[in-house]
Amino acid sequence: MIKAALLFRSAFWEEIDEGRYRGASFFHSPGAAFPTFWTALPERVPLLVAWAGGPKAARLARAAVPEIVREAVASLASLFGGKGGVEDRLAAAWVHHWQQDPFARGAYSYVAVGGHRARRALAEPLDDTLFFAGEAADYEGEHGTVAGALASGERAAREVLECG
Ligand SMILES: Cc1cc2nc3c(=O)[nH]c(=O)nc-3n(C[C@H](O)[C@H](O)[C@H](O)COP(=O)(O)OP(=O)(O)OC[C@H]3O[C@@H](n4cnc5c(N)ncnc54)[C@H](O)[C@@H]3O)c2cc1C
Structure with a gap:
């Protein structure tokens, strides 16, 4: 999984199309190199997190950080059809490369x-x-999340109690 945190000079997605995306938490662009973005709502900050997993992350993993950032920005620009001046508003970016993180x-x-x-x-x-x-032992649909890990812990604790 690769995440790129993109800090903009302003939250352009809140301004375009008459504020239509002001309340958006996620943006999806299935065909793009980075197919998923999320905002920091309920905090209103000019930050978007770009996310790619699976084969897309494996492909991006071969690129250097500046290229990964370019891909994230290009994915976002295509998502908004060129509106918002995405490229010009980028202030800073941080890439988190979880496949390569030793921990x-x-x-x-x-x-x-x-x-x-x-x-x-x-x-x-x-x-x-x-x-x-x-998380892997959650079968109620929350696997892969902290919520799923917690729920599975409660489920396992109930099983222990039921057997005593
Ligand atoms: C990059 C990344 C981003 C994520 N983002 C989100 C997010 O935004 N929201 C969300 O809900 N979830 C997110 N997740 C998923 C979430 O972090 C996990 O689902 C959750 O932490 C799993 O909890 P767990 O207790 O099952 O396992 P872990 O948190 O992995 O805990 C397992 C523990 O067991 C220890 N351990 C392993 N082997 C042994 C051993 N042999 N002996 C002793 N200890 C051992 C490990 O060191 C670790 O501390 C993310 C995960 C990753 C990797």
Whole structure:
């Protein structure tokens, strides 16, 4: 996963198209190098986070940081159809390269084709002795998130109580 935090001189997306995007939390552009952006709402700051995962992140990972920033800005510019003067308003950018981070080495768990039962199997207690929590063991739809990790911990704790 690659994230680029893009700081602009102003929150241009709040201004264009008569303020239509003022309340937007996410922008999606499936065909772009960076397909997802999010704002800092409820904070109103001129910052967008560009996100790419999977094969798109692997491709971007081969590029140098300035090229990654250019790709993020180009993705955003195409998303808004050239409105907002995206390129000229960029003030600073920070790239977070999680595949190459020695303490992360990747991102979240994912299920391969045909693995729709995998999370439930992973979360199955062993001999009423070992109980499993963690985002990968959440099967209620919040996997890959802190919320999923917390929910799986509560679920595992309930299983321990039920067995005592
Ligand atoms: C780059 C990135 C961005 C993310 N952004 C978001 C976000 O914006 N919002 C969101 O909700 N989620 C986000 N997530 C996902 C979220 O961080 C995880 O889903 C969550 O932290 C998982 O919690 P966990 O307790 O399952 O695992 P972890 O937080 O990974 O905890 C596992 C712990 O076990 C320890 N450990 C591993 N092996 C051993 C061992 N053998 N012995 C002892 N300890 C061990 C590890 O050191 C670690 O401390 C992001 C993840 C990444 C990588």
